[in-house]
Amino acid sequence: xxxxxxxxxxxEGVDAYKIVEVRTISKELFFVGRKLETIRSTSVVDxxxxxxxxxxxxxxxxxxxxxxxxxxxxxxxKTKQAVERAKLIRNKPYSLAEGGEEKYEIESNIKxxxxxxxxxxxxxxxxxxxxxxNGSINALEIFVYQENKRVVNSEGVDKSQTSYRxxxxxxxxxxxxKESVELYEQYNFTDFNADEITxxxxxxxxxxxxxxxxxxxxxxxxxxxxxxxxxxxELIKELTYGLSYGAVYARANIFKLGDDMQEGSTGDxxxxxxxxKLKGSRYSSAFDGDGVTLKDVRxxxxxxxxxxxxxxxxxxxxxxxxxxxxxxxxxxxxxTGSVKYDDxxxxxxxxxxxxxxxxxxxYNDYIGGEIRLAYYHEGDKVTPITGVSMSGRLSExxxxxxxxxxxxxxxxxxxxxxxxxxxxxxI
Numbered sequence: 001x002x003x004x005x006x007x008x009x010x011x012e013g014v015d016a017y018k019i020v021e022v023r024t025i026s027k028e029l030f031f032v033g034r035k036l037e038t039i040r041s042t043s044v045v046d047x048x049x050x051x052x053x054x055x056x057x058x059x060x061x062x063x064x065x066x067x068x069x070x071x072x073x074x075x076x077x078k079t080k081q082a083v084e085r086a087k088l089i090r091n092k093p094y095s096l097a098e099g100g101e102e103k104y105e106i107e108s109n110i111k112x113x114x115x116x117x118x119x120x121x122x123x124x125x126x127x128x129x130x131x132x133x134n135g136s137i138n139a140l141e142i143f144v145y146q147e148n149k150r151v152v153n154s155e156g157v158d159k160s161q162t163s164y165r166x167x168x169x170x171x172x173x174x175x176x177x178k179e180s181v182e183l184y185e186q187y188n189f190t191d192f193n194a195d196e197i198t199x200x201x202x203x204x205x206x207x208x209x210x211x212x213x214x215x216x217x218x219x220x221x222x223x224x225x226x227x228x229x230x231x232x233x234e235l236i237k238e239l240t241y242g243l244s245y246g247a248v249y250a251r252a253n254i255f256k257l258g259d260d261m262q263e264g265s266t267g268d269x270x271x272x273x274x275x276x277k278l279k280g281s282r283y284s285s286a287f288d289g290d291g292v293t294l295k296d297v298r299x300x301x302x303x304x305x306x307x308x309x310x311x312x313x314x315x316x317x318x319x320x321x322x323x324x325x326x327x328x329x330x331x332x333x334x335x336t337g338s339v340k341y342d343d344x345x346x347x348x349x350x351x352x353x354x355x356x357x358x359x360x361x362x363y364n365d366y367i368g369g370e371i372r373l374a375y376y377h378e379g380d381k382v383t384p385i386t387g388v389s390m391s392g393r394l395s396e397x398x399x400x401x402x403x404x405x406x407x408x409x410x411x412x413x414x415x416x417x418x419x420x421x422x423x424x425x426x427i
Contacts, residue, residue: 001152004066007075008049013083015059016052016096018153020289021045024145027115029123031140034130039116051079052096053086060089094316097291101158104286107279108190110164115144118166118192125194126170129201135209137201138173138182142166149285157291165190165282170201174208183208188282188411207353211373214386217350217426224349225390225424231358233413235367236272236332238360243299245310245325249317254362255305262303267400267422271335272300274309276327283330283412288312292327303398334415337403341418350385350426351375351418360394367394371426392424 001021008017023045030038050063062085064078110118119142130137143166150160168187173180185204187197227235239261242253255261262270276294277284287293290312297309308318315325356370368391376383400423403416 001150003072004047004049004075005152007072008051008079011051011076011079011083013053013087014051014079015054016154018050018052018096018151018290019047020050021047021150021152023148023150026146027119027144029119029140029142031123031137033136033138034127049079049082051082051086053083054093055087055090057093058090059093060086060091062086062089092317094313095322096153096155097157097312098155098322099157099159099291099293102160102287102293104159104161106161106163106190106277106284106286108164109192110144110166110190111146113192115146119144121192121194122166122168122197125197126168126201128194128198129205131202132174132205132209134174134176135205136173136175138171140171141169143169151287151289151291153291159287159291159293161286163190163282163284166192168197168201170204172201172204172208174205174212176212179212181208181212183211190280190282190284207373210353210375210384211386214373214384217376217385217388220388220427221425222423223426224344224347225421225426226344226349226351227358227419227421228352229408229410229413229415229417231352231355232334232415232419233332233410234358235360235419236334236413236415238362240272240274240299240309240332242362243305243308245308245314245318245320248308248310249314257305257308259305260303261300261305262398262401263395265303265399267402268337268339269303269335270300270398270401271298271302273298273333274326274329275331275333276329278331278333278409278412278414280409281331281412281414285330288328290327292325294327294329295325297326297329331412331414334403334413336405336407336416339402339404339418339420341404344420345377346379348378349376350388350390350424351377352390362394365394367392367397368424388426390424390426392421397421397424 026042028040047066052061062082122142147163152158170185173182247253275296292312297307309326311328353373359369370389402420404418408417
């Protein structure tokens with residue numbers, strides 16, 4: 001890093017700079033069926049340099065990658081080229097993040113294990129769910145990571161962070177005399193819990209089984225629809241994108257401060273907090289890629305827009321003081337609501353298990369998407385269904401939406417275990 005800094009500083013025309021370095025070490029296991037094929041260890045360094053150059057009353061920037069194999073002269077030449085490219089850009093000027101040296105470690109119990117030992121414990125937990133006559137784990141890959149991220153810039157920032165995570169990639173398979181059905185499952189976590197892993201994979205084994213026997217919905221029309229956390233997270237992220245500094249500066253936001261996103265609400269009021277960290281989420285971070293220390297922001301409160309959030313550049317463009325800027329927040333926490341599972345268990349409904357991706361169009365007041373697997377509940381009878389899609393008016397959905405009274409953490413999301421849409425058109 002010291003040598004790299006000296007090279008960058010020696011190049012004429014560099015008015016500011018930023019270096020982002022990510023060092024990742026891993027232990028990896030690869031299985032075909034239950035047979036271990038490969039054990040692999042990796043150590044990877046990704047390093048990028050951004051240089052900033054003034055151009056009259058404007059400022060431009062350009063980024064290039066730095067590799068271990070590059071000579072000092074090659075890096076110097078890359079820096080010169082980046083300066084020339086940056087001078088072709090005339091963005092509105094802004095100042096880089098400021099600060100000193102800071103070190104962080106994201107909480108995780110993975111650091112307490114030998115990585116190879118842990119990888120085999122994870123494999124045992126996965127294969128424990130492989131207990132169905134016609135089911136199998138056709139392939140399994142396990143990755144255990146330690147990641148060290150560092151951001152250094154010309155304004156004195158030198159922030160570093162150590163984090164730990166694990167990833168499972170599995171192919172649950174269901175085979176009968178007629179055909180074989182497969183699913184791809186990726187499961188990420190930052191705390192090892194064998195029972196939770198087994199439960200996750202067991203759920204996917206049941207899903208692949210039910211896809212084999214899923215049928216068309218007997219009658220199309222309006223139904224109560226429930227979503228699981230993944231789709232709820234996608235919906236919330238679509239709503240909060242328009243509250244980011246960048247979207248506001250570009251005038252791409254429909255909702256403004258104080259606007260009621262659930263005007264005339266008869267359901268649960270929406271409450272959303274953007275966070276830098278969520279315990280258990282691999283997206284947790286103390287600072288962003290610009291070196292800005294992250295600050296949690298309550299963006300929606302009682303269904304109304306309470307605040308904007310976002311990165312250093314567009315925060316300054318909106319006139320925010322540096323100490324007010326939240327930084328790029330990747331995690332989202334959604335308030336729980338009023339619905340207990342017992343409240344809806346006897347309600348005829350379509351429980352969405354997986355979609356090709358929920359579609360949210362705020363500008364055209366639309367929400368919908370293709371449903372790959374769902375369960376139709378009718379009293380005690382549960383029927384797996386597929387080959388259907390749902391659609392509705394986003395404004396009406398938000399007005400009547402209700403959330404479960406219990407929460408779960410899934411990837412960058414913490415919030416209700418399920419979300420209830422009172423009326424959706426399912427065809």
